[in-house]
Amino acid sequence: MSRDKAMTAAEVVGRLRTGMTLGIGGWGSRRKPMALVRALLRSDVTDLTVVSYGGPDVGLLAAAGRIRTLVAPFATLDSIALEPHFTAARQRAAFELVELDEAMFMWGLTAAAQRLPFLPVRAGLGSDVPRVNPRLRTVTSPYEDGEELVAVPALRLDAAFVHLNRADLHGNAQYLGPDPYFDDLFCQAADTAYVSCERIVDTADLLKAAGPQTLLVKRAFVTGVVQSPNGAHFTSCVPDHDRDEEFQRAYARAARDPEAWRAFTERFLSGDEEAYQAAVTAFHEERQR
Numbered sequence: 001m002s003r004d005k006a007m008t009a010a011e012v013v014g015r016l017r018t019g020m021t022l023g024i025g026g027w028g029s030r031r032k033p034m035a036l037v038r039a040l041l042r043s044d045v046t047d048l049t050v051v052s053y054g055g056p057d058v059g060l061l062a063a064a065g066r067i068r069t070l071v072a073p074f075a076t077l078d079s080i081a082l083e084p085h086f087t088a089a090r091q092r093a094a095f096e097l098v099e100l101d102e103a104m105f106m107w108g109l110t111a112a113a114q115r116l117p118f119l120p121v122r123a124g125l126g127s128d129v130p131r132v133n134p135r136l137r138t139v140t141s142p143y144e145d146g147e148e149l150v151a152v153p154a155l156r157l158d159a160a161f162v163h164l165n166r167a168d169l170h171g172n173a174q175y176l177g178p179d180p181y182f183d184d185l186f187c188q189a190a191d192t193a194y195v196s197c198e199r200i201v202d203t204a205d206l207l208k209a210a211g212p213q214t215l216l217v218k219r220a221f222v223t224g225v226v227q228s229p230n231g232a233h234f235t236s237c238v239p240d241h242d243r244d245e246e247f248q249r250a251y252a253r254a255a256r257d258p259e260a261w262r263a264f265t266e267r268f269l270s271g272d273e274e275a276y277q278a279a280v281t282a283f284h285e286e287r288q289r
Contacts, residue, residue: 004169007224009039012194021049025162025183028055029078033163033196035231059085071098073105084255099133108155112189120149160190163232167197171222174214177238187221196228198240
């Protein structure tokens with residue numbers, strides 16, 4: 001029988017070390033494990049290589065100076081095209097960017113999940129990606145076609161953070177929204193993987209909520225499970241909650257002004273997760289007056 005893998009966000013972060021390679025699931029400003037990222041910000045872990053389809057996870061870590069290298073195809077807030085902290089950090093050369101296109105990125109995770117050094121892919125051929133990422137190499141097919149392909153290196157992770165709608169105590173985790181993204185690959189590509197979720201439920205209830213095809217993450221690839229209601233905020237976690245567009249706009253405005261960002265950090269990021277959620281509630285109550 002599987003052991004109980006329930007943890008707190010602080011316990012998860014307590015297992016991380018400076019200099020690690022950290023994969024963060026979700027996509028842009030959708031279903032990001034933001035409660036785990038906020039817990040990471042409360043630690044002294046730094047000098048990270050972050051692997052992400054980037055969103056505000058990348059932005060917050062960049063603003064705090066925690067990233068040494070970013071491996072990503074983009075960093076966006078979706079309804080806001082460019083993540084503002086990412087943009088500012090790149091303009092001042094705050095970290096190294098290893099750029100892959102979306103398909104290469106997926107193939108790199110797949111290679112790591114399969115414990116392969118690389119996988120060949122056509123994506124990127126004829127584009128500027130090999131120019132901006134000179135680390136990439138090509139290989140020639142050993143078969144009659146002799147085709148030249150890009151050899152995408154494995155994106156092997158020390159740890160991974162993902163956020164799902166539901167999970168059980170053993171580490172099985174379920175998405176209920178329209179897109180699985182690549183959270184399963186992040187977990188499989190990592191030495192340790194941590195799942196935060198909107199709600200921990202009994203294993204039998206995972207099948208009651210939706211079909212077995214929604215059971216995205218398997219317990220064998222999960223180290224710890226954190227129950228974190230609204231833990232993807234301010235990104236979306238459909239159907240539990242949509243993206244908080246009003247709060248995201250406030251985040252983006254603050255990110256563009258140092259004084260406003262200091263005030264934002266003091267109000268929303270200086271306490272624990274409970275304090276953050278309370279501050280968000282107060283933010284919306286003020287807007288309704």
